[in-house]
Amino acid sequence: MRLGVLDIGSNSAHLRIADLSPGHGPAPVRSVKSAVRLAEATDREGVIGRPAVGRLVGAVREAAVAAAVSDVHELVPLATSALRDAANRDAVAAEVRAATGISIGFLSGEQEARLTFLAARRWYGWSAGPVLLADIGGGSTELAYGAGEEPEIALSLPLGAGRLTRHHLPARPPVPKKRRKALRRHVRSVLAETAAGIAERPAPVRAVATSKTFTQLARLCGAPKSKAGPYAARRLARRDLQDWIPRLATLSNEERAGLRGVRESRAHQILAGAIVAEAVMDVLSLEALDVCPWALREGIFLHRLDALTAGRPVGSPFTPAEGTGSLPPPVPVRPERRLRVAAAR
Incomplete structure (x- = not known):
């Protein structure tokens, strides 16, 4: 179909x-x-x-x-x-x-996290072992962790790159160091409060990132171009990201849009996205993230395909016990x- x-x-x-x-x-x-x-x-x-x-x-x-x-x-x-x-x-x-x-x-934010986790799990397969997923959107950031196709933990946090830019950063760069540090403290406090359950779990075999924000940050830090295709390995290292954050804070939106991988439509919020990405890796003790080409939309495709294969109603939830509602x-x-x-x- x-x-x-x-x-x-x-x-x-x-x-x-x-x-x-x-x-x-x-x-x-x-x-x-x-x-x-x-x-x-x-x-x-x-x-x-x-x-x-x-x-x-x-x-x-x-x-x-x-x-x-x-x-x-x-x-x-x-x-x-x-x-x-x-x-x-x-x-x-x-x-x-x-x-x-x-x-x-x-x-819901939890459904979003679960569907994106499903996409990442299918992309990397069972050899990936326990997976930790991070996805930065415009309004929220989703985190998920699990060893199966369905995550054991699925969270949605109000840490979207666009939301944080509007509420915590000046309308136009440059961004003073004081403001940048204040935003990082805010992000870390939210993560520490809500993502403690993930931090307490065994370290994942594979830590995965999805979304345009992570894709553009990885490209900024040297990952292959999109034309290299979906099978090109792309990683985002925390150390590289730390080097870029103060540089991004000094650049205008127009200058950011001229950087590799940064699109004009997202240039204004790339700094907030970088701060969230670095804080996630820091709080969850991750040195790097693999960037997965599949994300939410692929998760929905897979969910529908599974329903077709199993003969389930389209709107059925993942399992009756989860209580997360239907698509x-x-x-x-x-x-x-x-x-x-x-x-x-």
């Missing part, structure tokens, strides 16, 4: 389409990405502003058209922390549904719907 996953994050709405077949990994078909910038359009009361809602409606409409013309059988539209935590999230979701016919589902149900993309959506372009 052909599945589309529309992941609505802090900066973008990203549609990934893949063919799913038992016994094989998800086969990529198409990717469509639109800037929505929800996080930066959210005020201190947690309300997403009108311009960003308009961008979101346009992005969902574009994704629906792309799914239709690509013969997608099912579309899973979901939102992570930027929309999930917004004070007006229900109103925004209702407006999107009225304008596009697409109902957005919401993943958002997929939206069937019927032939008549494909024609109707395509005609709306």
